[in-house]
Amino acid sequence: MQSTGNQAGGAGVCTGRPGRVPGVESSATATELLAGVGARLAHSRAVAFQASVVSPVLDAPWSTALLDGAWLHDVGYAPSVVNTGFHPLDGARWLSARGWPPEVCRLVAWHTRAGTEAQLRHLAVDLAAEFPPPPELAQAALAWADLTSSPSGGRCAPEERVAEILSRHPRESVVHRATSANVPDLLTDVLQIETRLGAARAVP
Numbered sequence: 001m002q003s004t005g006n007q008a009g010g011a012g013v014c015t016g017r018p019g020r021v022p023g024v025e026s027s028a029t030a031t032e033l034l035a036g037v038g039a040r041l042a043h044s045r046a047v048a049f050q051a052s053v054v055s056p057v058l059d060a061p062w063s064t065a066l067l068d069g070a071w072l073h074d075v076g077y078a079p080s081v082v083n084t085g086f087h088p089l090d091g092a093r094w095l096s097a098r099g100w101p102p103e104v105c106r107l108v109a110w111h112t113r114a115g116t117e118a119q120l121r122h123l124a125v126d127l128a129a130e131f132p133p134p135p136e137l138a139q140a141a142l143a144w145a146d147l148t149s150s151p152s153g154g155r156c157a158p159e160e161r162v163a164e165i166l167s168r169h170p171r172e173s174v175v176h177r178a179t180s181a182n183v184p185d186l187l188t189d190v191l192q193i194e195t196r197l198g199a200a201r202a203v204p
Contacts, residue, residue: 022064026071033078040074042153050145057196061103062138069107086121088114092131106134112143117178140189158190
């Protein structure tokens, strides 16, 4: 099982709210923010379902944070949330200011290898200072859930999802460059999770 790792949230992270049921408030928040933002809500719903599949491979508190992080990973695209234009950081800051648990904020901030794009946008120092990276397995779990969920909310192969992202963004764009650089690590994340899921399913 994954170690919970360093749970210190760093500057500006949130304290959390006792009694919150994972996936309930986060789904309502995502619905409110993303309902009119293309297919982001349908995609987030699919990512949340996949997160429910993979969450048992994580220890607490990351197993529950993953469900909320999946629903909320793209809230940085909401017009009312956009600030820097880097949606992982914008979303994490918005959630932090509203008291979401530090683990959820950290997953949103670093989801799907966001650190590479942060470097290209000259936001890597801010990202790391405000939101320490989650444990490797927790990051991989959210990346797997994201990459196996199509933009329209269906299931897809990770390779298809990566190809779709690259085709949607111009070659010279920050997103295209970051995604291209991340392909080996993203596929490693996927393999790591699918190996663990396979092992779990093999246990009688």
